[in-house]
Amino acid sequence: MAESTLTRHQRGPVTYLLRTFAIAYLFLLVAWPVSLVVTHTFANGFDALQAVFTTPDLVAALRLSALAAVSATIINTLFGVSISLLLVRTTFPGQRILGALLDLPLSVSPIVVGLALVLVYGPLNGWFGPTLDAQGINVIYATLGIVLATSFVSLPLVIREVVPVLREIGTDQEQAARSLGANEWQTFWRITLPGIRWAVVYGVVLTLARSLGEFGAVKVVSGNVSGETRTAPLAVEEAYLNFNQQGAYALAFVLASVSVICIIVVAFLRNRSTVH
Known part of the structure; x- marks a missing residue:
């Protein structure tokens, strides 16, 4: 008192x-x-929102955004957990440099990321682009390029959630499991993963929310072709520039709603993990 x-x-x-x-x-x-x-x-009721889910081009944009976001989330979850274990559980030359490079997507402009991908995978003058194009693999101005750009900009989110938790839980339980005869996979599945599960969930939700809203890098590598390589954020810009402002607001509302839901999920899971 x-x-x-x-x-x-x-x-x-x-x-x-x-x-x-x-x-x-x-x-x-x-x-x-x-x-x-x-x-x-909602200025004219639900008409604008209904148009978002009935217009073929907008539905295709939402579907492509969902595909890119889910793909990037899966890639970054697998990569993020693996790299987190590498950074925390091992020691090797250049470890600090690798840790610094993982923060690069947070400090570099997405436009620069998109341009770098074009320089590497461009079909004409890219380092690997002509070779991949000869094999029938299209990266730039295709779905694969959108997934790569989205994965790059959301790369650190899972890592930055998992690394502190791995350091906090230490290695005592893992060493005990190995001394009792558990192999590496059994130790990870039964000891390490349960200890970091909430951090992984936070990272997955944040990665999904970040991926859905990516604009700059995707704009450079996608080509912005309606119904093919135009994502939902690009469709918002296109609708606004074409004086379909209410349509742009409605599509932006859908994207914002998903982000808000992700924030609520993260807050709920944090409270639940604190209680348990």
Whole structure:
């Protein structure tokens, strides 16, 4: 009780001023723009939202975005868990350099990522593009390029969730399992994975949300062909530039809703893992 009273006395005008500033900043930067998207989406009822799920080009864009996001999430989950184990459970030359490189997608512009993929996999002047094209494998201006670009920009999310948890749980239980005769796979499946399962789930949800909204890198490598290589974020831009603003708002609302659902899922799982 005394501690609570002391805490209240310590709150001065600066504390309330900072709190007001933080709330106002979040309102102007996040809450207000998102609320405008919602209000414009439903300005004429559910017509705009219904059009999103009945227009063939928009349905194709949503389907392609879902395909790219799910593919990138699967790739980055498998890669992220493997690299996390490599970084935490082993020691090798260049380990710090590898850890730094894994943060590169967070610091490099997605446009640069898309351009780099074109330079490597471009069908005309790319390093591997002509060879792959001769084998009938199209990367740039195809679904594969979209998946690669999406995977790159969301690469670190699973890793940055799993690595701290692996360090926290240590290796005592794993060593005990090996001393009792468990092989590497049994140790991972029965000891390591249960210990990091919530971190993996957080990383998967965040990767999925990030992948669904990727715009810059995908715009460079996709070609933005309606019904073929146009993803949902690109369709939002196209609708807005073609003066179909309500359609753009409706599609943006769908993408934002998925992101909000992902945030709610993460918050729920964090609370559940804390309780258990």
